[in-house]
Structures are given as structure tokens and as C-alpha cells.
Amino acid sequence: ELKVEQNPLFLSMQEEKNYTIYCNYSTTSDRLYWYRQDPGKSLESLFVLLSNGAVKQEGRLMASLDTKARLSTLHITAAVHDLSATYFCAVDMVGTDKLIFGTGTRLQVFP
Amino acid sequence: KAGVTQTPRYLIKTRGQQVTLSCSPISGHRSVSWYQQTPGQGLQFLFEYFSETQRNKGNFPGRFSGRQFSNSRSEMNVSTLELGDSALYLCASRPQTTSTDTQYFGPGTRLTVL
Numbered sequence: 001e002l003k004v005e006q007n008p009l010f011l012s013m014q015e016e017k018n019y020t021i022y023c024n025y026s027t028t029s030d031r032l033y034w035y036r037q038d039p040g041k042s043l044e045s046l047f048v049l050l051s052n053g054a055v056k057q058e059g060r061l062m063a064s065l066d067t068k069a070r071l072s073t074l075h076i077t078a079a080v081h082d083l084s085a086t087y088f089c090a091v092d093m094v095g096t097d098k099l100i101f102g103t104g105t106r107l108q109v110f111p
Numbered sequence: 112k113a114g115v116t117q118t119p120r121y122l123i124k125t126r127g128q129q130v131t132l133s134c135s136p137i138s139g140h141r142s143v144s145w146y147q148q149t150p151g152q153g154l155q156f157l158f159e160y161f162s163e164t165q166r167n168k169g170n171f172p173g174r175f176s177g178r179q180f181s182n183s184r185s186e187m188n189v190s191t192l193e194l195g196d197s198a199l200y201l202c203a204s205r206p207q208t209t210s211t212d213t214q215y216f217g218p219g220t221r222l223t224v225l
Contacts, residue, residue: 097167097203
């Protein structure tokens with residue numbers, strides 16, 4: 001059964017610092033997603049990664065995928081308070097929309 | 112383009128009652144999925160529908176059911192509500208299951224069971 005693990009579960013960062021969130025999954029997957037969730041809100045799509053070596057960047061966030069290691073990373077550069085949220089990775093297979101989510105990483109950025 | 116819409120946004124029910132939640136996908140999207148989010152279990156897959164057919168079902172009891180209509184709108188039903196069914200129920204849509212696009216999530220329905 002496909003399982004997804006994220007770490008750390010909680011991350012408290014100072015502004016302007018860099019950090020990485022890790023996402024490991026247990027079996028081959030076709031698509032990997034990163035979502036952001038603000039408290040009491042729904043999921044906002046950040047990135048979709050489809051192939052080995054894929055890298056996508058948006059502002060201070062950069063996501064990468066290593067399908068051989070079954071690992072994706074979400075790198076935060078020079079964090080700002082607005083990035084405070086919970087970040088989820090998820091995987092699925094082509095032909096199904098069954099997303100398997102990680103536990104989420106709650107990010108708190110403070111001055 | 113309008114996003115995924117869900118109604119109602121909030122619901123309060125008592126144990127033993129039943130509830131129906133509705134989801135309207137983005138126009139042109141034929142694939143709809145449902146998820147339950149709780150603090151203890153996180154985000155868990157409930158069902159997925161494509162062209163009115165249930166393609167996959169998560170590990171939930173038979174009290175949880177769903178359907179999709181010809182216009183791609185979807186409903187889920189929970190019968191004989193239990194306290195543990197209190198959760199945020201999220202609906203997501205995508206053009207089709209082979210799409211390389213993301214799944215777009217609606218705002219959710221927050222269900223409280225008393």
C-alpha cells in the first residue's frame with residue numbers, strides 16, 4: 001500500500017532563514033503534489049511534479065523530485081511570515097485520482 | 112473560471128442523523144474526488160468518480176456513500192452519523208484522471224456531529 005511520510009511535522013523558522021521539508025513515499029508513483037493549507041481553509045495547489053529530476057519554483061518555494069529515491073523536497077528560501085501555513089505532499093497514479101497525503105508540515109515563521 | 116464549490120459550508124448534526132454534501136466541480140472537469148480531514152487521521156481519501164462511475168473507494172464504512180451526476184456534480188452521503196464523523200470534507204476536481212494538472216480543491220464542508 002502506498003504510504004507517504006513527511007518530516008519534520010513542525011517547523012519553526014526565523015525570517016530570512018532557509019529550510020527544507022522532506023516527503024518520502026513507499027512505492028512507485030506517477031505524480032507528486034505539494035499543497036498549502038492555511039488554518040481553517042482549503043488546500044491550495046503549489047506544484048505538480050511528474051518526472052525524475054523535475055524542479056519547480058514559485059517565489060521563495062522550490063520543489064524537486066527524485067523518483068529513484070522516492071523523495072521530494074520543498075525548499076524554502078529566506079522565509080517570510082506569509083509563508084506560515086501547513087504544507088502537504090501527496091502522490092497518486094495516472095488513471096486514478098486517489099491522492100495519498102503525507103501528515104503535513106506545520107510551518108511557523110517568526111521575526 | 113469559477114472554482115470548485117461545495118455546499119453547505121457548515122453543518123451541525125446530531126448522532127444518528129444523516130447528511131448530504133454537495134460538490135460542483137470546475138466547468139469541464141469530469142473527475143471528482145472526496146476527502147475527509149480530521150486532526151487525528153489527517154487527509155484521507157473517500158471516493159473518486161469519473162463520468163458517473165465510482166472508480167475507487169477509500170477505507171470507510173458503508174455509511175459513507177456518494178454519486179456523480181451527468182453534469183459532473185457530485186454528492187456524498189453519510190448515514191447514521193457518529194461523533195467521529197466530525198471533520199472537514201473536501202471535494203476536488205480535475206479534467207480527467209490522466210491529466211497532468213493538479214487536483215483543485217473546494218472550500219470544504221465543515222461537519223460537526225453532536
